[in-house]
Amino acid sequence: MSEVSSRPGAAASPGPLQHHFADLKQQKAxxxxxxxxxxAQEVLFFGGLFATYTVYRMxxxxxxxxxxxxxxxxxxxxxxxxxxASSLTMAMGVHSAALGRAKRIVAWLLATIFLGSLxxxxxxxxxxxxxxxxxxxxxxxGCLVPGERFDASVLHVAVDMAPQTQIFYSLYxxxxxxxxxHMIIGIPIILWIAHAAWRGRYSAEWHTPVEIVGLYWHxxxxxxxxxxxxxxxxxxx
Amino acid sequence: MSDHIVxxxxxxxxxxxxxxxxxxxxxxxxxxxxxxxxxxxxxxxITKATLVVLYFMHARYAGGLTGIVIAAAAAFFFxxxxxxxxxxxxxxxxxxxx
Numbered sequence: 001m002s003e004v005s006s007r008p009g010a011a012a013s014p015g016p017l018q019h020h021f022a023d024l025k026q027q028k029a030x031x032x033x034x035x036x037x038x039x040a041q042e043v044l045f046f047g048g049l050f051a052t053y054t055v056y057r058m059x060x061x062x063x064x065x066x067x068x069x070x071x072x073x074x075x076x077x078x079x080x081x082x083x084x085a086s087s088l089t090m091a092m093g094v095h096s097a098a099l100g101r102a103k104r105i106v107a108w109l110l111a112t113i114f115l116g117s118l119x120x121x122x123x124x125x126x127x128x129x130x131x132x133x134x135x136x137x138x139x140x141x142g143c144l145v146p147g148e149r150f151d152a153s154v155l156h157v158a159v160d161m162a163p164q165t166q167i168f169y170s171l172y173x174x175x176x177x178x179x180x181x182h183m184i185i186g187i188p189i190i191l192w193i194a195h196a197a198w199r200g201r202y203s204a205e206w207h208t209p210v211e212i213v214g215l216y217w218h219x220x221x222x223x224x225x226x227x228x229x230x231x232x233x234x235x236x237x
Numbered sequence: 238m239s240d241h242i243v244x245x246x247x248x249x250x251x252x253x254x255x256x257x258x259x260x261x262x263x264x265x266x267x268x269x270x271x272x273x274x275x276x277x278x279x280x281x282x283i284t285k286a287t288l289v290v291l292y293f294m295h296a297r298y299a300g301g302l303t304g305i306v307i308a309a310a311a312a313f314f315f316x317x318x319x320x321x322x323x324x325x326x327x328x329x330x331x332x333x334x335x
Binding site: 029032033036037039040043044047048050051054055058073077080081084085087088090091092095098099211214215218219221222225226228229230233 | 242243245248249251252255256259262263266278279281282285286289290292293294295299300302303306307309310311313314317318321322325326
């Protein structure tokens with residue numbers, strides 16, 4: 001604390017500058033770089049699934065096509081638009097932060113949370129239709145969770161192709177599930193940042209947390225940009 | 238790393254471009270171009286991702302260090318996929334039948 005107060009021009013309140021940084025510019029550069037390195041790690045985290053997907057799609061192209069045909073491209077298309085719209089509202093939130101308009105940050109972040117929740121809500125019904133029939137519930141056409149109860153007849157494929165379509169649905173649930181998990185983690189963080197913005201914690205000079213949560217959200221959007229054509233649009237629709 | 242404030246119109250333009258490219262990827266999937274379908278789908282997705290990285294994530298206005306991290310992420314992802322495929326596609330008992 002003595003270091004903070006001994007710095008020339010430092011007020012009684014320590015402000016956003018942490019004592020181990022020389023100035024806010026350096027603090028911001030370090031924080032942004034850290035987030036980019038985290039995102040690079042995330043690329044490889046999802047990368048393992050994308051590599052697995054590539055190998056199995058090359059191996060079983062017909063089964064992947066059959067599995068994909070059953071997914072509703074209209075729902076995937078709608079959710080893609082919802083997610084890119086949420087990226088726009090997030091970008092506008094960061095923009096408002098750079099201009100120092102706290103109330104607008106809150107409004108844009110809440111819009112982002114709304115759109116993210118809408119995406120997850122749609123995803124819930126997509127999952128429900130595939131999972132509920134495994135337990136004799138719901139009105140879905142059949143169980144599509146890989147395992148003993150997997151119902152390949154829904155996909156209109158030959159019996160010997162059934163295990164291969166299970167691989168497609170394993171990857172479908174793993175990839176969209178990991179993506180959805182990232183959104184489920186992201187939404188409370190955005191809410192937290194919105195709350196801090198509401199309390200006037202950010203200014204034109206210091207709003208790095210808003211920028212960093214923005215980087216995370218846009219990254220999650222990018223993953224979906226690849227998942228949509230790779231899962232929903234295989235084979236002629 | 239100085240703050241580069243872009244007009245909000247840039248964000249709206251990027252959003253509209255992303256929307257148009259999403260429609261394009263659905264339209265492209267409705268035709269049978271053979272192997273070209275996958276190339277088109279990935280080409281459009283990479284274009285959309287690049288727009289998001291450059292404009293929404295401000296990579297275009299960030300320092301060179303950010304560029305190095307992005308290039309490193311792309312390079313390591315390439316190594317991951319390329320080496321995996323170079324293995325799977327060259328085995329005599331290959332799953333892929335090549």
